[in-house]
Amino acid sequence: MAMPYDLEWSNLDNLAVATAKALAADAIEKAGSGHPGSAISLAGPAYLLYQRLMRHDPANPKWLGRDRLVLSAGHTVALLYVQLFLAGYDVSLEDIQALRTAGSITPGHPEHGLTPGVEMSTGPLGQGLASAVGMAMAARRLGAMLEPGSDGRQPLDHTIWVIAGEGDLEEGITAEASSMAGTHKLANLVVLYDENQISIEGSTDLAFTEDVLARYRAYGWHTDRVDWTHGGRYAEDYQALYQALKKAQAVSDAPSIVCLRSIIGWPSPTKQNTASIHGAKLGPQEVAGLKRNLGLDPASDFAVPPEVLQHTRRALGRGAKAAAAWDQELASWLAPRPDAAALLERLRSGLLPEGWRDSLPSFAPGKPIATRAASGKVLAGIGPVLPELWGGSADLAGSNNTTIEGETSFLPANPTGRTIHFGVREHAMGAILNGIALDGLTVPYGGTFLVFSDYMRGAMRLSALMQLPVTYVLTHDSLGVGEDGPTHQPIEHLESLRAIPGMAVIRPADADETVQAWAHILESSQPVCLVLSRQNLPVPDRAAQSLASAENLRFGAYVLAASPLAATDVILLASGSEVQLALQARELLGEEGIGARVVSAPCLEWFDQQSDSYRQQVLPSKVRARVSVEAGTPGPWRGLVGTAGQCVAVTEFGASAPGADLLVERGFTAANVVNAAHRSLELAGL
Numbered sequence: 001m002a003m004p005y006d007l008e009w010s011n012l013d014n015l016a017v018a019t020a021k022a023l024a025a026d027a028i029e030k031a032g033s034g035h036p037g038s039a040i041s042l043a044g045p046a047y048l049l050y051q052r053l054m055r056h057d058p059a060n061p062k063w064l065g066r067d068r069l070v071l072s073a074g075h076t077v078a079l080l081y082v083q084l085f086l087a088g089y090d091v092s093l094e095d096i097q098a099l100r101t102a103g104s105i106t107p108g109h110p111e112h113g114l115t116p117g118v119e120m121s122t123g124p125l126g127q128g129l130a131s132a133v134g135m136a137m138a139a140r141r142l143g144a145m146l147e148p149g150s151d152g153r154q155p156l157d158h159t160i161w162v163i164a165g166e167g168d169l170e171e172g173i174t175a176e177a178s179s180m181a182g183t184h185k186l187a188n189l190v191v192l193y194d195e196n197q198i199s200i201e202g203s204t205d206l207a208f209t210e211d212v213l214a215r216y217r218a219y220g221w222h223t224d225r226v227d228w229t230h231g232g233r234y235a236e237d238y239q240a241l242y243q244a245l246k247k248a249q250a251v252s253d254a255p256s257i258v259c260l261r262s263i264i265g266w267p268s269p270t271k272q273n274t275a276s277i278h279g280a281k282l283g284p285q286e287v288a289g290l291k292r293n294l295g296l297d298p299a300s301d302f303a304v305p306p307e308v309l310q311h312t313r314r315a316l317g318r319g320a321k322a323a324a325a326w327d328q329e330l331a332s333w334l335a336p337r338p339d340a341a342a343l344l345e346r347l348r349s350g351l352l353p354e355g356w357r358d359s360l361p362s363f364a365p366g367k368p369i370a371t372r373a374a375s376g377k378v379l380a381g382i383g384p385v386l387p388e389l390w391g392g393s394a395d396l397a398g399s400n401n402t403t404i405e406g407e408t409s410f411l412p413a414n415p416t417g418r419t420i421h422f423g424v425r426e427h428a429m430g431a432i433l434n435g436i437a438l439d440g441l442t443v444p445y446g447g448t449f450l451v452f453s454d455y456m457r458g459a460m461r462l463s464a465l466m467q468l469p470v471t472y473v474l475t476h477d478s479l480g481v482g483e484d485g486p487t488h489q490p491i492e493h494l495e496s497l498r499a500i501p502g503m504a505v506i507r508p509a510d511a512d513e514t515v516q517a518w519a520h521i522l523e524s525s526q527p528v529c530l531v532l533s534r535q536n537l538p539v540p541d542r543a544a545q546s547l548a549s550a551e552n553l554r555f556g557a558y559v560l561a562a563s564p565l566a567a568t569d570v571i572l573l574a575s576g577s578e579v580q581l582a583l584q585a586r587e588l589l590g591e592e593g594i595g596a597r598v599v600s601a602p603c604l605e606w607f608d609q610q611s612d613s614y615r616q617q618v619l620p621s622k623v624r625a626r627v628s629v630e631a632g633t634p635g636p637w638r639g640l641v642g643t644a645g646q647c648v649a650v651t652e653f654g655a656s657a658p659g660a661d662l663l664v665e666r667g668f669t670a671a672n673v674v675n676a677a678h679r680s681l682e683l684a685g686l
Contacts, residue, residue, distance in 0.1 A: 005246040007052065007239050016051075016308045017044045017236075018294040020086065023096055024078040025268075025287050026301045031100040034108065037264040037277040038076040038165060040290070042194055044236050045260060049161060049192075050083045051312060053245055055326075057319030058088040061116040064348070065326040067158050068119045068135055068439065072128025073165040073194065074109040075279070080118065081106045086312035088319075089117040097302055112438070112466045120438050121466050124458050126171030128162065129191060130428050131459075133177040134435020135160045136189040136255070137410070137420075138442050144415035145387055145442075146340040155330040159249055160439075162191040166204050169193065169212055173458070176428035181255045182220030185412040189255040190248045196264035202275050213259055222251045227261040234263055267293040347388055347441040352522060359385045360519060363511040365541035371576070372475040372532040374511035376401030378518045383407060383418070386522070391445035391471075392420030394429050399534075400447030400475045426452050430459025430472070437468040443522070447473035449481075450490040450531055453497060463527035464502035471521055472529045477507065477576060478631035479650065479666060480535045482659030489654035494632040497529050498604060506603045507531040507630075509560075509579035511539050512550035513602055520554045533577050535659060540583075556606025557618055561586055563595035569686060570677045571619060573599045573640060574629040578648075582629050584670035589677055596677065597623070604636055624684040627676045631668060644684040646676040 020043035028034035050056070054067045071080050078099060084091040091105065098104035105115045109123035119135075122128035143156050168174055181189055193212065197204045213223040224244045228236055241260060248256030265277035269289035282290065288298035297303060334341040346353065361381045363369060383389065383404035390410065393402045403419050410417035422429040429446045436444040453460065453474055463470045474493075481489050497505045506521070506528060508514040514532070521528050540547055545561070552558035557573070561583060570589065572582040579600050586596040599618055601607060607615065619626075619640065626645040628637035634649035641647060648667055655662060663669075 005243055007242040009238055012307065012311050013047070013051075013238075015305065016086065016312055017047050018296055019304055019308050020047055020082045021294060022291050022296055023082045023085075023302060023304070025282055025290055027078050027081070027096050027099040027106075029281050029284070029287050030097060030301075032281060034078060034100060034281060035075040035279050036078070036282055037198070038073060038194060038196065039079040039082075040268065041196065041262050041264050041266045042076065042079050042163065043082070044238060045192060045194075045241060046079050046083045046163065047086075048238055048242060048245070050087045051315060052242065053249070054161060055158065055322055056315075057323040058084075058117070058316050059320060060323060061089060063323050064440070065155060065158060065323065065330070067161060068132070069161045069163070070119055070128045070132045070135070071110055071122055071163050072126070072132070072168045073163055074122030074128060076165075077106075077108065077110050079163075080110060081115070084115070084117040086309070087315040088313045091116060093302060093304060120434070121462055124462070125167040126173040127431050127458060127462060129164045129168050130173045130177035130431035131435035131438065132160045132162045132189060132191075133181045133186065133428070134432035134437075134444070135439040136181065136186040136435075137184065137432065138436040138439035139188055140186065140415045141390065141410060142439075142441055146344060147337070148416045155326060155333050157188065160189045162189070163194065164191055165194045166196070166199065166208060170208050173427040173431060176425040177431060178216065178221070178255075179219050180423065180425060180428060180432070182216075185220070185253050186255045187252050190245065191255070191257040192245065193257050193259045194262055195259050196262045196273075198264045198273065198275055198278055200275060200278050213257065216257050220254055222248060222254045222256040223259070224248060224256070225259045225261070229261050229263065234266060269293060343387070350525070353385055356382065356385050357519060360515050362515070363539045365539050365544070368536035368538050369511050370533050370536050371508050371511065371514045372399070372401045372534060374514040375473065375518065375530065375532055376403075376405075377511075378515055380405035382518070382522075386443070387418075388442045389445070389522075390418040390420065390442060391433070391447070391473075392422055393447040393473075394422045394426045394452070395424045396448055397421075399449070400473055402445065402447035402473055420446070422446065426455035427459070430456035430463070433470045433472075434459055434463055434466070434468055437463075437470050438466070443469060445471035445473055447475065449476040449488065450474040450493050451476070451488055453493055453529070457496075460497070460503065460527070460529075461500055464500045467502060468527055469525040470527050472527075473532065474529055475532045476534045477531045478533070479654045479662045479668075480533065480577065480631070480659035481654075482662060483656050485656035486653040490632070491650050491653055492633045494531065494630070495635045498636050503527050503529060504603055504605045505529045505531060506553075507576040508553065508602050509574070509576055509600050510537050510550075512542070513553050513600070516550045516553040517602065531576065535577065537577050538580055553600075553602050554606065555610055555614065556603040556608070557599055557601035559597060559618055560600040561598040563597050564590045565593070565595035567595045568597045568620075568623050569595045570625040570627065570681060571597045571599055571623050572627050572629065572673065572677065573601050573637065575601050576630065578629040578631060578668060581668060581670050581673050585673035585677065588670060588674050594677070594681070601640075625677065625680040625686060627673060627680055629668070629673055631663065631666075641680075644680055646680045648673055648676050
């Protein structure tokens with residue numbers, strides 16, 4: 001029967017696949033640890049992707065026109081490193097030999113920004129596939145931005161390929177993200193799902209018996225199955241797999257998943273199809289037996305026949321040719337579209353448009369406004385001049401104020417839309433935001449209540465690990481949530497998020513600081529949690545009240561109000577809605593003849609990055625009496641207030657009551673801040 005797609009496959013390809021299997025086994029054996037099973041059995045499918053299916057240029061791993069491959073099953077990373085080496089990326093045989101060793105570019109799981117050709121850091125199962133959904137969304141919207149209203153393909157289109165295993169599909173995050181991918185008909189997403197029916201604990205039947213493809217059909221995906229077990233006689237049928245993947249890539253109205261029924265570790269002589277091969281080295285006898293079964297010399301380690309390398313490195317020539325053709329096609333496509341050309345040039349440069357800050361709103365003093373509402377006004381102001389900025393909420397847009405005023409929804413029929421409706425899918429939202437940032441050029445944000453950031457923590461950690469410019473808009477930031485009660489009142493969340501290395505947590509005190517927070521976020525390109533109030537907060541008249549400019553927010557903490565007296569006896573540090581309490585307490589202390597300085601500290605991480613001299617200016621060591629005021633757990637403040645300091649904080653879960661009443665009950669009053677100042681002064685011996 002005639003095949004719709006022809007695959008040219010030779011004995012040299014078979015030898016290259018055998019070499020890849022042996023290299024993976026050798027690397028893990030030398031490392032003394034790792035996950036050899038799927039790295040061996042999926043060597044052929046990965047080879048098929050890199051040598052036949054993917055559009056990529058090994059000499060230019062960041063080429064904008066490339067397809068992306070996400071190894072969601074990150075534990076099988078030896079599979080990826082070997083293919084990068086064979087294809088001609090800047091990964092050497094010595095790098096393969098250094099797998100999982102200190103200082104190598106071949107660590108135990110893929111790391112973004114370390115190894116050429118690695119698209120994202122994976123390992124926590126499900127994160128890769130979920131982030132790939134974001135990549136596919138970003139690719140769709142970028143093309144629509146440059147050519148609104150067009151249904152045709154344009155040069156920036158590319159395929160997002162994913163290699164996933166059963167562990168990925170057991171994680172709930174992939175269910176959320178895959179459901180969303182089906183809703184959005186992301187035809188540029190193709191998942192190769194390895195169904196080997198083995199987990200660390202044994203057969204997957206112990207915990208995972210569903211019909212996965214039926215589930216994905218229900219999500220709206222195109223599905224296909226390739227069975228290499230052939231009812232008991234195992235054979236790696238690359239023609240069948242190639243046909244299925246090419247057919248999936250040609251689907252125009254749905255994402256695709258191709259299930260490959262494989263035998264883990266094949267053709268290892270005794271450990272194939274066992275749990276023992278999943279997560280531990282094979283042992284020398286088993287490696288030798290594997291090589292014999294592959295027709296290779298069992299006594300040779302890390303052996304790469306010259307003819308294999310010559311054959312696989314043809315990917316360099318194909319990549320260079322594809323990149324040159326793409327560059328020419330893009331130039332021709334942009335020539336009659338000067339606006340698109342100018343926008344793409346700016347996006348590729350990473351620059352914001354000149355004068356963009358002129359679109360930032362200002363707020364009149366005296367009219368209180370919640371910082372979540374102020375954030376929405378910022379998005380409305382900058383939205384028209386920053387088309388790359390887009391995002392949404394986990395079904396809380398009206399509460400999070402994350403909809404850019406006047407903009408439409410991102411939907412299959414409207415890919416230029418800028419409002420993403422994530423649905424009640426916080427887990428997936430975080431990973432999708434990472435994928436959007438990874439695909440490049442557009443700038444994502446996503447919103448939910450601060451208390452629900454727990455659902456996103458895995459993705460947020462990866463945002464920080466990869467240093468992606470993702471903004472998490474987290475509203476309803478304190479006990480002020482009120483009647484909804486302790487399930488909705490964040491207590492430990494500020495401290496928890498501040499514990500993530502590389503994550504900036506910003507809690508602005510008012511509308512002015514909210515404006516400056518957004519400005520610095522967009523100019524600094526780092527992962528940020530923007531933590532905002534539900535309740536209205538005063539907008540101070542900074543000039544009339546002798547308060548420092550909110551532009552100082554960029555320092556993380558600054559002297560908002562100096563002591564009204566000649567001396568500074570006590571320092572009051574606060575963030576967010578509690579800054580107003582510190583200002584009120586300053587006035588009360590001044591009436592007692594006690595000089596109090598108020599420090600607004602919206603971002604402790606940014607303050608930590610300042611010079612010692614600046615930090616000493618803000619928090620002079622000679623002033624030992626200090627009080628922190630924040631409606632969260634006190635941990636982050638103890639080092640700042642010192643041994644004589646006091647923390648006005650939350651040390652137990654909230655309750656269901658009007659927010660204003662609850663805050664008073666828990667001690668968030670100016671009078672209690674004054675009392676804390678007195679205690680600190682006593683401890684400081686003053």
